[in-house]
Amino acid sequence: MQRVTLRLLLIILLAGSTGDLSAQLPTPAPAGPLFQERPFGPRPAATPTPERKKSDSEAKQPIPLAWILGGTGIGLLAIVALLYGSARRWRSSNLFDRQYRFPIVEEPALRFGAKKCGGHLAKVQLGLDPLQGEQASKTKDA
């Protein structure tokens, strides 16, 4: 009997303590901002924008006129040299001006003791006035 009474008392005590616990819990409410400005102390100054490096400012300077003139001159010289070389190559290549050759004669009939030309020729009388030529030469001599 005593055991039963003791258990009942325990139950009653436990039931009474849970009721107090539920009464102590705060009611749920929205949380405030996580990062709040410090309410006291001086506000630090804004971080200054860093100045550009010196090399950046040098790149913006205009190219010197002498450099421009020199570069243009060198470029022109290179173009002229290229054109000159091309023209020489064009002339020497003889593209549109065909060359003509004859087969070499192995044993020509040598004549009159001559080694270059055997007297194979033709002749003609010209229509010039010989007196005119003589007069011209006399005038020149005088």
Add this chain to the structure above:
Amino acid sequence: MKCPSCANTLEAPAPRCPHCKLSLQRLDSKFGLVPAHSRFLTDRTGKLPLDEMTQLRAALRLFQKKFPQSLFSVFLTELPRGTSVAEYGFWLANRAKFSSVEKTEGENFNLLLVIDLAGNAAALTVGYGLERYVPEQDLKSVLDDFANGVRDGGLAAGLRVGLDSVTRRLRELSTNARAANFETASG
């Protein structure tokens, strides 16, 4: 083949003409020293103006570009009365050094035009290399073109006409000769 002096036909190669006894050594004693001459154009008469000479030299240089084996030289002179321009042309073609490289026998493809203003005549001669390919009739027709050009427009104009004519003929003859040579080699 004909003798440049008496124009008689030779049956076989001979050291001297059997008809007139012509030989190169005989002409040496007749003409003496070789006169001063230049590669393309020589004017011993002083009749050609300087600018014409410059243009003609350029044309003769171009001729040599087209025909690399050949050197075409023009020689203007006034030969003593009674001198044969054919003999003189034959002699000069053998004795003069128009090129620093002397080509002889079958490798000589040079041409020489000698104009004798005193005798009012001209002769066109070719080296041994060309005589098989260029018949005498072609040389004669080139000279006829030259003479007509001289009559129509003077000496310089005649030389230009003659140069055009010889270029045209040599071009045809070269093409034909190479074709014939190719057929002989292949057939």
